[in-house]
Amino acid sequence: MAPKSFLLACLLAFTLQFFFSPPVSSSASLLSTSKESSSMKDLIKLGEGCVSHPEDVSVVVRKGALYTATNDGWVKYFILHNETLVNWKHIDSQSLLGLTTTKEGDVVICDSKKGLFKVTEEGVKVLDPDVRFANDVIDASDGTLYFTVSSTKYTPADFYKDMAEGNPYGQLLKYDPKSNQTTVLQEGFYFANGVALSKDEDFVVVCESWKFRCRRYWLKGDRNGTLDTFAENLPGGPDNINLAPDGSFWIALIKVYMLHIVSKGLIVHMSLSGFQTTLLLGNGHSSSEELVRQNK
Template sequence: MAVFKKSLVFLLVLLTAFALQIIFFSPISPDILELPLTSPSVSVPPSNNQLQKVIKLGEGLLEGPEDVAVDEDGALYTATRDGWIRRLHRNGSREDWKKFESNTLLGIATPKRGGLIVCDADKGLLKVTDDGVTVLASHVDGSEIRFADDAIEASDGSIYFSVASTKYGLYDWTLDLLEAKPHGQILKYDPSTQHTSILLDGLYLANGVALPKDEDFLLICETFRFRCLKYWLKGESKGKTEVFVENLPDGPDNINLAPDGSFWIALIQVVQIVPQGMEFVHTSKALKLIISNFPKLVELVTSGVKKKATVINVAANGNIIKRFDDPDGTVVSFVTSALEFEDHLYLGSLKNDFVAKFPLK
């Protein structure tokens, strides 16, 4: 009996130590993630397999081309995980344009005066030209920019860009998902003063940004809230924020203006990011604490993000017009950006080793 009691005490001590380890040494301080409604409040076209018709550009040569941009000459740019910015010309030739000692290059944009605007999750906001690289913004209000994500330049040269998280970096974004707290920001870089300011904070993974043709407002993808916001830059509502589109079937990643004034949004699989039937992970703080302490479990519950591809086209009034999918990721998966150019969509991805070209006509 004495041996049994000692064993029981020892077991209780172990369990207590384990619980304290989970609570006090967890890398996250979680909240509940608000999942989209089962019956969406917006009209979403049904899933399809249209993206299985894509043409693969640069297959095997482009490692995780997260975003794409096109310059005035029609050259396509993408930044890859091996630190290269690569340029694909109209004639089909490929050029290794610029090399960085970085595996955290994300959103890119072509500014009015040439070159390329690049978000490096680790280094901040960069300007890249044939002559070299300039760091435009690495800090804001005395704090280092930790996770620069996407950028867009306005006609006056101002650059609006997102910081996905002020707490976690690119390769820890799954912890940001499990924590489910608003660490995201929208920043503005003023080229005349070289000053960077905070426009918005308290966002749940601030992601893609886009401007309409009249630049009256800025659209912001808030991935872990399954919605896009509209931040007014002009008019009576200047400085105010409202919802542009919400209750999306998956988390919005990058967003780009289409020639007709609508917007293309890439969706990543956040709702079903855990194995089928395990959505309850996002509704339990205790379970999140346990999972976050074990990298293999974190990998397990976030593995679904790489298994499908979805792109939607949203009108200027927030109505969803079109939807294209590869529901099983058979041909293309983990699509993070969609850019329309000359009746085709060019799709970036953090998983694929190519840029996908999808005909719209």
Template structure:
């Protein structure tokens, strides 16, 4: 074969590879993406610059937990958290920092936890739905909605009448491929309500961009839900003249809001995660790049940045940022997904730790 024919062969060979790769990406990509507008954190950072306050945390139960995504504290001061190994751990108020095994759930997909008035906790299992866990064991509260199995229950809160408000992060993707939902950047999430009297589940909000944390206001007049991919939280009115309407509570957060929890003073704590590192943010502006990552998911690790830092923010009832705490390099704690205040301490859940972090709020830095 002469040099001209060799060149022609190689040209067609590599062209064939490119065409085959393009067809692979186009026809076998699991997503149908749209562009995601990731807000710049510059404005918030100029007023509330990143700091090192979360590097001052103490570690509760270090080595005894596996990625405790959420924490909650009941009226008696007992702290609960759930790990990816299925263990529900608790720390009694008068037991110092002793974390003990309480109940085991046969699941590795446990997320949001909340206390309930009748005792025990309710927990979101992304595969099984809402579960109640108490001294008698584990029971299923809700597993289906509109004839379909719940796919991705994420966070839950109980109202004063016993109703359970909970988020469905995605109706299309599950926990283990949550990054596909981010790449697709479409409103696949929902906010649901379970009525314990009628045993019925109803839809409050649809078309949410990864519905995540859920919180009730101190007077229970409105409900907050975080839209992670939109870097914002929505306010849905439950009572009053605005009942049934929805508005933006806070937007343009310097990251993606995960869980949100009511603080004792009526404000809210929001855990904020980093979706992608600075060098790879272009991915969210390119459908081709999104298809490529979805088709070859091993590449996703080069985009993710959630394990690189930690941020929590305190936000007033009218949606104004009050405080900010960070571990900007993830030196001590990273991928913080929830923050709960109890008796002047902040307890933090994380999807990248083997402990619950505790930050004293009785310091000059706080």
């Protein structure tokens, strides 16, 4: 890596770590007055004050329930018709991320530090204790699990270093419940995040947060085992993704806001979905649009 690039990466990593728990600032007012914020005023909040930092949700239609996992170790579900919250199972973990529900009604959860778990009425079973930074998982009709590893180099606590380095350490993996074996299907993702299976189960979509795009890995047909671009130039970093009933996909985006642009010794104040940082960049960028375009 060239000296200037290395210096920039170090500076970015330092500032992200320093500002990970930010004070209230001018970017907070931007968020509160933005169109995105005002458009959510009519949404119904479920479990407000009772659910600690949920990462993902999965609906079991026949149970009329919505499952989630929280950073205090609880797997919970909402009974949707009366909005009752049930504390179902507790796991000794503070690193639960994406989850999926199986056709049997069990829950499979990614633990970014401890591997892949299966939660049933009988308890918790570790499916694969060796994977690290597992982020999201989806269950196929035959019981096969497809899941992502965001970074094979960095830990969850050091995710900002992955972003600063800008190299593709993410993976798409497959867990076979018959053999209890995990295999790597594809490497080279820029922070592999959410994963979803198509309606016909002929491909999976993987979100690449740092590239503002989603990739498609084919599971069947002439393109089996190949990778192509499903969506790109998104207006934010794709995080979680879920299949909609009509075969399309719902994608959650990490929105980036930038303020305080100075054209020559560029200073950018950025808010990235819940944490803020100030980036001090060298010459060469003249606008926030140019910076975002080059980051993509």
